[in-house]
Amino acid sequence: MNSIGWQICGVLIGVSFLIIAIFVAKTLNSAQKVLDRADRLIDFNEKNIQDILDNVASISDSIELVTNSIFKLTGIFGLIFGGLRSRKKK
8 A cells, every 4th residue: 555655646746747847838938929029029119219219318418418507507606696695794
């Protein structure tokens, strides 16, 4: 009776391993299909993606220009109002 138990246990372990292997294979197959679709989408929309990246780069350049201008203006206002404050203290 003891050897039959071991044989049943071996068969159950083998079947469970087979089920897990099939599940992993299907999961990898699905992942491969998703990657293929994403690759096709990127290839199809490559020009649009490049345009978007160029627009983002120009926006960041514009933001840098605006922030530099604001820093210059605040420096000028600081000099003007700082000079007025120092005159009032005297």
